Amino acid sequence: MLLEVAPDKLDLSLSVIQELKMDGVRILYSTMSSEKEPVIYTRHNNVITTSFPELHSLGIDKGTILDGELIYSDSYNQGKPDFEKVMSRINVKDDRKVAILSKETPCMAVFFDILYWKGESVMHLPLLERKRLLDLALGDQESACKIKWSIGNGQELFNLAKEHSLEGIVLKNPESRYYNKRHEAWQKKIAYLTSQVYILGLRKGKFGWLLGRKENGRIRPAGVMEFGVSPDERKAFYQISKQIITEEDKNFIYIEPVVQCKIKYRNITSKGHFRIPVFENFIFNN
Structure with a gap:
């Protein structure tokens, strides 16, 4: 769900x-197949089983489907989940690389629901009852646990x-x-975290504003914002941006870094970009 x-x-x-x-990748963990290994699906129905061998032996009985999140907990970052580390492993298929990554950046599954138990659907049961069944289906271990x-x-x-x-x-x-x-x-x-940022340009085609953040006295690119801007705010900014264009290319129109806005966002990525920035309001300096 x-x-x-x-x-x-x-x-x-x-x-x-x-x-x-x-903060990870949503998964369904299924032992419904007659195969020895489980099948791990993303919420987009992509099979990622071979990319995460550390999750193949959780001791979950046949006829079970669990709902959960695949995370990497970074001990160097106070144990916080690292979404980028999980995503870096999703599409790795080479057996040698998979084996190395499963040791260097081992992921774990955090389960919070159960859909099938002993080959029968339990989706019709109240969540509290499904939580009790989840306790029976899974014991906490190095590569998997139940959400608190x-x-x-x-x-x-x-x-x-x-x-x-x-x-x-x-x-x-x-x-x-x-x-x-x-x-x-x-x-x-x-x-959400919040920040005051500069708008550095407009994306052609699909809506998006290029963002910049001030760091050590310089304005550095900080990703693209796609969400939270109303039609009226888009129109108003478009009229302003036409007067301060500096250059453009196939994908973007670039402007002088003079317009600022407040955004909310999940976190800052390893590339220094805001993750899923959402527009809050323009900032008008006197």
Whole structure:
């Protein structure tokens, strides 16, 4: 089941299941096949089993499908999940490289739900009952564990996520069945970071604004922003940008770095780019 975005003013004291949001790749882990090894699917239905041999022997009984997140926990970054490290392994197919990476950057699966148990669907059961079945299906181990959860502790958990720069929290109706789609019974509340940035250009074709951030007295490229800008704000900025164009190429129109805005974002990538930046508002200096 995919997550809806929680309303900004959501009451975090509600009696719902709360979990930390793991910053990784969503997976389904299936032992329904007659083959010896499990099958690991992404939410886009891509099979990634061969890329993660460290997850092949979790001791999960045949006839089981688990829902979870594939993460890499970086000990050099206070144990925080590293999304980029997981993504760097997704498409590696060479057996030798896969073997090396499974030792150098071993990933683990954090499971939070169970869809099939002993060959039968349990998606119709309430989430609390599925949590009990998950406890029976999986024991915590080096390469897999169950998500820790609580009820009625949302604000405290969200504050903890913000304090430690984690992605956010997930809120779930304890009586919800499992839907194979996005549903309001499961919602995510992201612990966004904010920043004041420069707009450096416009992308041709698909909408996007080039962003820049000031670092050591210089403005450095910081990725592309695609979300949060209203039609009226796009029009207003387009009229301004026509007057400050410096150059353009096949993909972008570049402008003078004089317009600033406030954004919210997940984190900064290893390349120094904002991850999933969202427009908040323009900044007008007197």
